[in-house]
Amino acid sequence: MDFEFSAEQQQLKEQARRYLADKCPTTAVRAILEGSEPFDRALWQGLGEMGFLGAAIPEEYGGLGLGYLELCVIAEELGRALAPVPVSSSIFLVAEILKAAGSEEQKQRWLPKLASGEVIGTLASVEATGSVRPSNVALSAKAGTLTGAKSPVLDGDIADIAIVLARHAPGKDAQGLSLYLVDLNQSGIERTVLDTIDPSRSQAKIAFNGAAAELVGAAGDGWRLYEEALDRAAILTGFEQIGGADKALEMGRDYALQRFAFGRAIGSFQAIKHMLADMYVSATLARSNGYFGAYALSTGSADLAEAAATMRVSSTKAFQHCAKNNIQVHGGMGFTWAMDCHLYYRRSNLLAVSLGGLNEWEDKLIDRLRAKNAA
Amino acid sequence: MNFDDTPHEAAFRAEARAWIQANAPTHLLPYLEKSGYGGIELGGLDPMKEAKAWQKKKYDAGWACLHWPKEYGGRGSSPIERVIWNQEEGPYGALSGSFIIGHGMCGPTVMDWGPEEAKRELLPRLAAGEDIWCQLFSEPAGGSDLAGLRTKAERDGDDWVINGQKIWTSGAHYSQWGILITRTDPDVPKHKGLTMFFLRMDTPGVRIVPIKQANGQSGFNEVYFDNVRLPDSQRLGGVGEGWKVSLTTLMNERLSIGSGMSAGFPDIFEFCKELELADGTLAINDRGVRSKLAEWACRQSGLKYTGMRAISALSRGENPGPENSIGKLVAGSSLQEIAMFALDLQGQAGAVSDPKLATMAAKFQAQLLRSPATRVEGGTDEILRNIIGERVLGLPDDMRADKGIAFNKIPTA
Structure with missing residues (x-):
């Protein structure tokens, strides 16, 4: 052991x-937050060149062929730096789904470009306020085309391809759902950029007006593939959250050392x-749960689903806790635009909902603990 | 990142498992698995006698105090082997409650600071469960401010004469030996004038008075010292070095709970699977209940894996650090929250504490009444937060009104 x-x-x-301290100081995050560029293109290209994006993509598909543990430590640093780039959408979700369920042709065509950063991918699943569940996925797939809309789609304005959760058979059940790969640079696509709580990661509404699409995985297997993809992404995103939590804690600690009031350091x-x-306690519990998540992910352990839900709940709470109290430690200064505290506060709350909210993951955790217990 | 046993670890596990299967007191298993919070009940059998018998059996076969050197009664095992043993011993480990302080804290302190002759004579007896040891640290005027202790030790020829009072001494009433921290010099700042000793608990002048606790039980004691005479050979470490010696004890305290305290999740999870709510659904299917359960589940697993990280660090040769202070901090408040929540779900029946009548043999009622102590004993929640803030995060010490002042000049009222 x-x-x-x-x-x-x-x-x-x-x-x-x-690398990120050099290429992605908070001034770079702020440039995306405040400016008209939707993401940091130079950083994105650099991450591809360094091999960070393709760390867990096999060499035969243009990646470094390392493993999930390597991707986890990279994710932590991206989270710490609040990197304003679409890694979670393109790598944690789309590349992962293609690795798990893509055809050989799809893998050869897209994975090398995802690994280099030449192509950006995203996952489009949300249609309504509330949790994504089979009964509220209505976007329809018919004869190789998609019709309907997804909103919000993280990185939806900048993505080149999307994997879309769509209904190929009428009804409300999970069996009628499949995943489709769509080239977003086609005439049947219409995108609208959305205002969000964290503009350092852009989001869009995507309308699919008879857009051409191809199946990923088997028809009717969409919901299962989607849920499994969320579990893996929850662990990788969890490392982003751990990185962010640690940095927010450090900022609070540093300020508490340096700021004097009543004649002493606060x-x-x-x-x-x-x-x-x-x-610190929240961040430590999340990190420890994260280590088990990383282990489960890297070994494909039977505990993966439970570990993912545990880590998701733990790391979401830790990042939110550290980011909000970092502002509190900073007092009034923490609420200024000029201080970086709000960047972490925004990101913590974006990541808290980006794969579905805490209430959904708490439910998954209890369901999974029960299933294990009953087994 | 690997949870699997190495071939060596797997062989050790198999050996431990086989020995336990062949030797464990299986007739106690049903009781041990049901045992409530803060005590074991063995269907009328004497828990101390059973505990000592199991400990002696382990000792005779070389399975006691695994991490201690062989010459002092241990097995010379690695930290990982100790974890494997604990996993394999499972519920039988609950029998060892009375030995934790001796094996986890007093023994290692004597090992580091005691005279060789005493070590060779006393430590194997401690490992074998023949002697039980207690830790005489806290005082009425020295709890969280431990170094403010007032029990005096005065030199008299080759002896020391001890006068004063200790409090919150766990198990003093059934211990044969104790380690004792005293003040030998009141004219210097408080941390500098302390000296440690070890002594028999039946030394003339030692008087033990059990404390009736808020939950009605008596696990702690007051211990009075009235002209207790100890030879200088029972000193641990140098005169005036008591604080340094006590840090060995406290560091080992962290190590001995390093494998992680339970935050109490499994019990509340079991309970919520069975309980029906007013609307006919099971508690476990209720959104509000689930949210709380998920929080406690995350704390439970977070502590477990924090403990495993600590063990891994230990086996790489790193010292157990102050970051392990989170264990009791998290577990204490969780146990209390869980007990209150369980009673809430039980409704008016939640008030009943008779084990024959109440749900799960009144486990939650006992936990409700015992958990306030968990948040105080061995470092209050507030002291633990200070430790994390100051020694892990590097924040400045509190302002101390007694800093640098001779002990006998420190204001007391």
Whole structure:
């Protein structure tokens, strides 16, 4: 037993941290948040060149052919840096779905371009407010075309391809759902950029007006593939959240050391010290749950679904907890546009809903614990 | 990142499992699996006698105090082997409750600081469960502020004469030995004037008075010292080095709970699977209930894996760090929250604490009444947050009115 990342994996993590410290300081995040560019193109290209995007994509499809543990440490650093790039959509979701269910032709065609960053992918599933469930997926697939709309789609304005959860058979059940791959650069696609709580990651509404589409995986297998993809993405996104939580905690700690009031550093007041200690506890529990998630993901363990839900709940709460209390430690300064606290607060709350909210993942966790218990 | 046993670990596990299967007190298993919070009940059998018998059996076969060196009664095992043993011992481990303080804290302290002769004589007896040890640290005026303790040790020829009072001493009433921290010099700042000893609990002048706790039980004691005479050979570490010696004890305390405390999730999960709510649904299918269960499940697994990370660090040769302070902090409040929530779901029947009548043998009622102590004993929630804030996060110490002042000049009222 060794419950730690290997020395090589930790070196990779250091390398990613140095790279991102150089190429993605918060001024770069802020440039996307405030400007008209939807994402950091130079950073995206760099991440592709460094091999970070293709870390867990096999060499035969243009990746580095490392494993999930490597992708986890990279994800943590991306989260820490709030990298304003579509890694979660393109790599954690689309590349993963293609790896799991794509045809050989689809893998050869798209995975190398996803690994290099030449193509951006996204997953389009949401149609209504509330959880995504079979009964509220209505976008219809007929004779190789899609008709309907998805909104919001994370990175939907910049993606080149989308995997779309669509209904090929009428009704409300899961068996009528399939996944489709759609080239978004075609005339049957109409996109509208949306205002969101975190403009450092853009989102769009995508209308599919008879857009050409091809199946990914078997017809009727869409819901299962979708749920399994969410589990894997929850672990990878969980590392982004852990990275963000740690950084928000550090910002709060640093400010508490440097800011003096009543003649002393505010970090010497127990009210502040204990708030930071509680943030550390949340972040540590999430990290430990994350390590098990990484292990389960990398081994394809039977515990993967339970580990994913556990980590999702734990890391979502930890990032939200650390980001909101980081503002509290900073006091009024924390609520200024100029301070970076709100960047973390925004991102923590975006990631908290991006794969479905806490209430959905809490339900999944309890269902999975029950199933295991009954087995 | 690997949870699987190495071939060596697998062989160790198989050996441990085979020995346990052949030797464990299987007749106690049904009781141990049902045992409530903060005590074991063995269907009328004497828990201490059964605990000592199991410990002796383990000792005779070389399975006691696995991490201790062989010459002191241990097995010289690695931290991972110790975890494997604990996993395999499973519910039988609950029999060892009375030995935790001796094996986990007093033993290692004596091992690091005691005279060789005493180590060779006393540690194997401790490992075998023949002697039980207690830790005489807290005082009425020195709890969270441990270094504010007032029990005096004064030199008299080759002896020391001890006067004062300890409190919250777990198991003093059934212990044969104890380690004792005293003040030997009141004229220097408080951390500098302390000295540690070990002593027999039946030394003349030692008087043990059980404390009746808020939950009606008595696990803790007051211990009074009235001109108790100890030879200098029972000193642990140098005169004035008591604080340093006590840190060995406290560091080992972290290590001994390093494999993770339970946050109490399995019990509330079982309960919610069975309980029907007013609308006819099972509690476990209720959205509000699920949200709470999910939080506790995450804390439970988070502590478990934090413990495993600590063990991995230990086997790489790193010291157990203050970051392990989160275990009791998280578990204590979870146990209390869970107990209150379980009673809430039980409705008016939640008030009944008779094990013959109440749900799950009144486990949650006992937990409700015992859990306030978990949040205080061995470092209050607030002290643990200070430790995390100061020693993990590097925040400044609290302002201390007694800093640098001779102990006997510190204001007390």
